[in-house]
Amino acid sequence: MAGSGDLDAAGGKDPLSSVALDPYSGEQLYRQLYRSLRNAILTGAWDEGEIIPSENELRDRFAIARTTVRNAMALLVREGLVRQERGKGTMVSHRPVSHSVWNFGSFTDLARASGQRPVTRVIEHRIEDGVLVLVRARGLGGLGQVEWLNLDTSWLPLDQYPGIDGYDFAAQSLYAVLRSKYGRHPARSELLLTVIPPTDQLRDVFGQMPDPSGYLCATGDVLDPGGNRVERTSIVYSPKVEMKFATRWGHGTAEPAA
Amino acid sequence: MAGSGDLDAAGGKDPLSSVALDPYSGEQLYRQLYRSLRNAILTGAWDEGEIIPSENELRDRFAIARTTVRNAMALLVREGLVRQERGKGTMVSHRPVSHSVWNFGSFTDLARASGQRPVTRVIEHRIEDGVLVLVRARGLGGLGQVEWLNLDTSWLPLDQYPGIDGYDFAAQSLYAVLRSKYGRHPARSELLLTVIPPTDQLRDVFGQMPDPSGYLCATGDVLDPGGNRVERTSIVYSPKVEMKFATRWGHGTAEPAA
DNA sequence: TAGTGGTCTAGACCACCAT
């Protein structure tokens, strides 16, 4: 079980304790290391600005060449997840979103926070190349009138979730089924924000007037604590949803340079 | 065709004929090679899609390690000036590259992560109702070509910042001025994400083809540690910027309800 | 088959930072 298997004493922690690299897995070593570090960072294993294990330490620990470590680091640097400083070390550079009013968390949380009932309508439920494609409109409402706020598409491989096409996700929460029936526990998500043009389907669902020039769309993966993909998802947001974010810069004396 | 007379023959050309690397110049070897290749590419020594000398050829020619050649190549690839294909070679490319960013850090962070120089162009600088309206295009680049990634608008009240309209923010960082001249220290921001339709100005700045249906825009306040507004800002992102978000649900073993 | 870029090893020396 991943998650709370930490060890060590004296405030010790080891976000990489359960990580092992397999040269025969078919995946490149530097990619495995990159994924492991990335997962630890995005899981919040280290705080903003905290120093992660040095290149030499990672080299010794995983018995690989430093070049391989540096290849992994290069990917993290390019993504802006870490920054490196000679003489000091490699620091986490991830700026977590805090106190977002409307976040990308679960829709049920959002509904609960606003004190309204979440409503789900299944719009599509089809199998495509061994994958269940589930399209749901999510809204808040009353009985007579529902305000539709999201259009969620989920891709669920049948080999990973045998029989999942038999559920009625208008009546049951998808995540509840994933947890109780398949033992999968969504813990975090990695999303890419894009703008998509209006379609008839979106106009139909959101009923927005006037027609917006584009909709905000978040596409990506929902992952379990170990960094394994639970589902692939795409969420289109109604213009009525106010997407607010709070970011903070640096720590203590650190300041944004521009 | 005077002087260096190796190879060539039929249509022979050698864009690197006058290039020599000096290990004692103080500049790193891979940077010297990078500059030489970059210069040759930008002066049109090779056509779009044309294959430049292979890594092994450059290694032998300049008597350096292949790692050093690859370090130079990595810079060119990151700038989108070349693309590499295994088995084929390294080809000149002028395709735009995308920039992956996690959350909304400062623009300097983006530049630092991509290892390129941040560039600022002041597009508007006017006073309106006692407020300095400053519109800046922010980009990454090079001397020859700049890739514009943001269009930032800042609103700065003159009563709060007397004389701020006298600075040249193409030469100085806005935040550096706010800190050093006005003692204001930006620490965090609260932003609202929206989609805005294309305008001629945006098309002009980003030069995106095809025209996107909308641009991602973050509008809100930049605050100091005490929560006082430092500036009001609006940032429009180029479609080339890949906006990534990581979210976490609950804490430890907590799980999303839906 | 010969050549390409992709990955990896096992070293080395350096400038820089914290102590």
Add this chain to the structure above:
DNA sequence: TGGTGGTCTAGACCACTAT
């Protein structure tokens, strides 16, 4: 002074492409 990342060497094997 010991540790860090930055640079560099001199190899190696691989998957892939072109011929």
